[in-house]
Amino acid sequence: MNEQSICRSLLAELETLLAGTSMRFMEVCGTHTVAIFRSGLRSMLPSGITHLSGPGCPVCVTHDAEIAAFFELAAHENVILATFGDLLRVPGPSGKSLKHARAEGARIEIVYSPLDAVELARKNPSDTVVFLGVGFETTAPTIAATILTAERLGLDNFCVLSLHKLVPPVLRTLLDNPETRIDAFLLPGHVSTIIGLEPYAFLRDYHVPGVVGGFEPADILLALCQLARARRDGVDLVGNAYPRAVDDAGNPRARSLMEQVFTVEDALWRGIGRIPGSGLGIRDSYASFDARARFSLTITEQKKKSACRCGEVLTGRIAPKDCPLFGTRCTPRNPVGPCMVSTEGSCAAWFKYAGV
Amino acid sequence: MQELVSDCFRKAFSNPLLDTLDDAALLPAVGRRLAMSTDGYTVTPLFFPGGSIGTLAVHGTVNDVSMLGAVPRYLSAAFILEEGLELETLYRVVNDMAQAARTAGVRIVTGDTKVVPKGFADKIFITTTGIGEILVEDPPSGHRAGPGDAVLLSGSVGDHGLTIMAQREGLSFATDVESDSAPLCGLCGRLLERVPVHVLRDPTRGGLASTLNEIASQSRVGIRIREDAVPVHESVRSGCSFMGLDPLYLANEGKCIVIVPGASAEEALAIMREDPFGREAAVIGSVTEEQPGRVVLETAIGGERLLSLLEGAELPRIC
Numbered sequence: 001m002n003e004q005s006i007c008r009s010l011l012a013e014l015e016t017l018l019a020g021t022s023m024r025f026m027e028v029c030g031t032h033t034v035a036i037f038r039s040g041l042r043s044m045l046p047s048g049i050t051h052l053s054g055p056g057c058p059v060c061v062t063h064d065a066e067i068a069a070f071f072e073l074a075a076h077e078n079v080i081l082a083t084f085g086d087l088l089r090v091p092g093p094s095g096k097s098l099k100h101a102r103a104e105g106a107r108i109e110i111v112y113s114p115l116d117a118v119e120l121a122r123k124n125p126s127d128t129v130v131f132l133g134v135g136f137e138t139t140a141p142t143i144a145a146t147i148l149t150a151e152r153l154g155l156d157n158f159c160v161l162s163l164h165k166l167v168p169p170v171l172r173t174l175l176d177n178p179e180t181r182i183d184a185f186l187l188p189g190h191v192s193t194i195i196g197l198e199p200y201a202f203l204r205d206y207h208v209p210g211v212v213g214g215f216e217p218a219d220i221l222l223a224l225c226q227l228a229r230a231r232r233d234g235v236d237l238v239g240n241a242y243p244r245a246v247d248d249a250g251n252p253r254a255r256s257l258m259e260q261v262f263t264v265e266d267a268l269w270r271g272i273g274r275i276p277g278s279g280l281g282i283r284d285s286y287a288s289f290d291a292r293a294r295f296s297l298t299i300t301e302q303k304k305k306s307a308c309r310c311g312e313v314l315t316g317r318i319a320p321k322d323c324p325l326f327g328t329r330c331t332p333r334n335p336v337g338p339c340m341v342s343t344e345g346s347c348a349a350w351f352k353y354a355g356v
Numbered sequence: 357m358q359e360l361v362s363d364c365f366r367k368a369f370s371n372p373l374l375d376t377l378d379d380a381a382l383l384p385a386v387g388r389r390l391a392m393s394t395d396g397y398t399v400t401p402l403f404f405p406g407g408s409i410g411t412l413a414v415h416g417t418v419n420d421v422s423m424l425g426a427v428p429r430y431l432s433a434a435f436i437l438e439e440g441l442e443l444e445t446l447y448r449v450v451n452d453m454a455q456a457a458r459t460a461g462v463r464i465v466t467g468d469t470k471v472v473p474k475g476f477a478d479k480i481f482i483t484t485t486g487i488g489e490i491l492v493e494d495p496p497s498g499h500r501a502g503p504g505d506a507v508l509l510s511g512s513v514g515d516h517g518l519t520i521m522a523q524r525e526g527l528s529f530a531t532d533v534e535s536d537s538a539p540l541c542g543l544c545g546r547l548l549e550r551v552p553v554h555v556l557r558d559p560t561r562g563g564l565a566s567t568l569n570e571i572a573s574q575s576r577v578g579i580r581i582r583e584d585a586v587p588v589h590e591s592v593r594s595g596c597s598f599m600g601l602d603p604l605y606l607a608n609e610g611k612c613i614v615i616v617p618g619a620s621a622e623e624a625l626a627i628m629r630e631d632p633f634g635r636e637a638a639v640i641g642s643v644t645e646e647q648p649g650r651v652v653l654e655t656a657i658g659g660e661r662l663l664s665l666l667e668g669a670e671l672p673r674i675c
Contacts, residue, residue, distance in 0.1 A: 007657040040659020112525075217657045343600075353661040355650065 003218060007044070010221035015046045017228035022048040024181055025227060026174070026316050028167060029188035030057035030344025031215055037353035039217040049224070052316030053346035055170050055269060056188060058135045059086050060314060060339040060346070063268035065299045066134075066163050067092045073130050073161065073295060074098065074106035080124060081108045082117035083132040090338045093302070114146040114160075121150070121158035130291045133162040138190040140164045140280055141254035144261035147282070147289045161291035162282050165267050167191050168199040169278035175206045180315050184227040185210035186220065189242050194258075196250025197238055204236035214242040261286055268301055270338065271311020308337035313346055320350040327351060364447055365433075365467060368454040373430070373465040381465035383430060386489050391426035393417055394485040402449065402479060404523050406515070406534030407609070409482060410452030415539050415609055416560070417486040418460045422544040423556045423612065425495035426488030431457060433467040436481040439474045449480060460539035462486065488541075491548050496615075500554040501575035505643040506621035508614040510543060510628055511536065511636040512587040513564045517606025518595050527599075532591045538610030543631035547614065551624045555615035562665075563605040565651065567613060569665045573649045581641035581663060582654045604663065615643065 027033060033053045036042050042051055055061045071092050074081055081098070088099045088110065102108040107127070111117050114131055121129035133143045143160060150158040167188060174180050185208065187200060192212045203210045209230040213223030223241040230237035240246055258280070267279025282290035291297065308330065309323040320326050320339070330336040332348050339345035343352075366374070373381045397413040407415075414431065421428040433453065437446065457464055494500075516535040521527075540558065547553055555575070559567035564586065572579045588603045596603045610633055616624045621639050628634035641654075653663040 003656060004658050037661060038655075039657055040653070040655030040661045041657065042659070043661060044657070044659040352664045355662045355664070 003216075006218045007041075007221060010218060010225060011044060011046065014049070014221060014225050014228055017225060017232055018046055018048045019232065020048070021231075022050065023183045023228055023231060024050040024052060024316070025184040025186055025224065026052040026054040026182050027186040027188070028054040028056035028171065029190065030060075030342065031190065032056065032186060032188065032213065032220065033346055033349050034344055035215045035217070036220060037349045041217045041220060042354070052182065053349070054174065054316055055272065055314040057339070057342050057344040057346070058139070058165070059090060059342035059344075060310065061165060061269050061272075062087075062090065062134055062163060062338060063270045063299075063301070064093050065268055065301055069161065069297050069299050070098060070132060071101060072297060073291065074101045074108060076295065078127045079107065080120060080127050080129045081106070081132060082111045082120055082129050083108065084134070085110045086342045087132055087134060089335065089341045091335060114143055115149065118146060118150050118153070118155065118158055121155050122153070125157060128157045128159065128294070131158070131160045133160045133164055136165055136167055136188075136191050137194045137258070140262060141194060141251075141257045144257040147261050147286055148257070150289060151286070156288065159289045159291045159294050160282065161297070162262065162280055163267070164262065164280035165269065166264070166278050166280065168195070168202070169275050170269060170272070171200070171210075172202060173272060173275050173278075174315055175208060177315065179317050182208060182316060184208060184231065186223050186227070187212040189214050189245060192240070192242070192246045192250065194251050194254050196246070197240060197248045198250075200238045203238055207236055209235070209237040209239070211237065211239040212242050212246050214245060268299065271314045274301065306336065310337040310339045310347070313339055320347040323347070360443060362469065364443075364450055365469070368450045369433075369457070369464040369467070371463045371465070373463060374467075381430070383465070383487075389490040391421050391424040391488045391490055391495075392485065393420035393424075394483065395420060396481060396483045398478060398481050399520065400478065401523050402445065404519055404535055406519060407537030408449060408452045409480060410449040411456045411537045412609060413482040413484045414453050414456035414460060414462070415537050417484040418462055419540045419558045419610075419612070421486040421488040422541045423496070423558055424488070424490065425492050425544070425548050425553065425556065426490045427545055428460065428462045428486050428488040428541050430465045430487045431462050432485045433464050434483045435467070435469045436477050437469065437471045438477040438479050439471055441479055446480070449482075456539065460541055491545065496548075496553045496556040498555055498557060498571050498574035501571050501577050501579070501615045501643045502554065503577060503643055503645040504618050505554055505615050506618045506624075506639055507568075507579060507581065507641040507643065508616065508621065508624055508628065509564070509586065509638055509640045510540065510612045510614065510634045511610075512589045512592065513559065513608055513611060514588055514592040514596060514603030514606040516609045517563065518592050518601070518603070520607075521599070521601070522595060527595070533589070533595055536608055536610035538633045540610065540612050540633060543628055543634045544612065546631065547624060547627050550627060551616050551620045553614060553616055553624075555613065557613045559608050559611060559613055561607050563603070563607060564613070565602070565604040565663045566665055568651045568663065571613070571615070572651050575643075576648045578644040578647035578649075579641060579651045580644055580654060581651060583656050585638050585640045587636045587638055618642065
């Protein structure tokens with residue numbers, strides 16, 4: 001069977017399982033967002049299915065106050081910011097992005113791997129290299145390993161601004177908000193390779209099924225079928241439809257690296273606010289690699305003035321096209337909110353694949 | 357230095373029109389309308405699998421002239437060289453240009469060279485201008501796509517863009533990709549003789565997706581493309597998937613989009629496949645009345661989505 005016929009038969013099965021009912025499912029992974037749009041799967045889903053893109057793109061959930069901290073760091077003399085490329089275009093509170101800051105003289109380097117940032121520190125011994133640690137459980141172990149590498153090398157001019165966020169706590173926050181009306185979660189493939197299934201067990205208390213899915217259209221459909229079946233049968237399922245990549249137990253070695261370097265703390269999420277125990281800060285024992293400690297940064301929530309409704313987009317309460325800025329004042333070329341910046345952001349995906 | 361340089365050009369490009377060495381080339385009168393196009397070339401690295409800045413400087417301009425339904429006849433070539441450029445590098449570039457011009461059947465009839473201080477240019481910049489004779493009454497144009505037309509593509513997409521990116525990033529996995537740098541004048545000339553061609557465009561920067569969008573908006577029509585039908589080499593597909601790139605947005609340097617009446621599609625396809633640079637040609641879609649200005653992609657699994665214009669440079673992403 002080719003991909004098209006596999007998808008057709010899974011779609012037929014999904015239709016049967018739904019039996020006329022509806023299901024609002026949310027994915028919380030930028031790669032899922034793009035896969036669903038890009039493959040055209042979205043246009044083929046049964047009419048009873050509503051696809052919501054949740055807070056699954058690391059750039060999109062980065063809070064204004066966190067972005068403000070980037071600029072505070074960039075303003076220091078003898079500081080080189082090292083970052084993955086997609087943070088460069090995110091507009092800060094003043095409307096300017098790091099790209100602007102760089103044009104005005106701030107030293108900002110794009111890296112492909114956090115180890116490149118360590119290399120940058122070695123090559124620039126009289127400067128301090130600050131790596132912008134934005135990401136979920138997927139990226140955190142690599143950053144932890146990078147800090148351990150810097151320690152082993154005895155580098156005293158390398159540190160990380162850790163803004164890592166954790167997926168399970170934000171799922172709980174979404175479910176606690178009655179406006180979100182989420183029937184089921186397509187759980188993230190990459191994050192789950194690290195954390196496994198156990199951290200999602202609380203979904204059972206909410207009677208909302210969650211299934212980890214892969215990224216091919218057939219993988220996604222398989223997970224959706226499992227979700228629809230669980231709902232039909234009234235089973236509180238936390239399942240894994242992506243066993244070829246995700247072990248139910250996750251990756252204990254990666255987790256122990258994370259636990260060695262990071263500690264769980266509260267975090268600010270764009271459009272959602274402070275969520276207890278949803279972030280990773282650097283442990284005191286590694287304080288010399290913690291940019292917040294080194295530069296006495298405080299990241300505090302400020303009043304939001306923008307008309308950008310990404311909070312409602314990220315929580316699935318409105319679709320990107322329902323935001324008044326979408327496609328007019330906010331486009332991938334001139335983004336207002338980070339959901340339009342990252343190629344994996346839900347607004348950018350809507351704009352690119354579904355049009356204005 | 358200057359003498360060495362001009363010696364190098366004269367030998368490589370020699371032809372009766374250039375060899376007179378007057379201030380300008382004296383071109384014979386032609387009875388037909390002329391097409392003219394100019395382009396500046398700068399690329400890092402200068403040499404890459406499948407081509408060089410020299411082949412690009414000839415093929416790029418030859419192809420632009422060809423897209424107007426013209427047979428390219430003459431090229432001018434102006435060089436800006438950075439002081440310190442190795443002579444051997446210059447010879448290689450110039451020989452590539454001479455070879456590419458011979459294959460394309462054009463003559464380089466006039467030229468200029470300037471050497472600038474170190475740091476004022478990046479090794480070598482080339483500007484070429486091409487002149488060609490227009491073959492048909494109604495030359496192809498981006499405005500002429502109409503409902504019922506078929507959309508053809510002369511071969512695989514993404515090869516050039518991925519090759520350059522892989523070279524710049526030093527990606528060792530992309531060993532079997534090479535640029536498609538090639539002249540399309542032969543293929544286009546034969547097509548125009550036998551088929552009523554509405555649109556001819558080469559999807560260079562911005563790739564197939566961006567060029568199709570330009571045509572859709574110029575002609576105020578919708579375009580439907582079947583993803584399955586667009587030829588993409590397996591090595592390009594896997595390289596793109598690794599780097600998070602989309603081959604439909606990557607530059608090509610030896611491919612053209614051909615739009616003809618639906619009834620002429622099969623004949624056009626056969627003509628394209630006869631050409632050495634059109635062996636993998638395919639019918640990839642059709643022109644519609646619906647959704648004017650938009651390009652819709654029918655995906656491999658049978659769904660559909662918008663194939664939109666490229667927005668800004670693609671940046672490496674977080675996960």
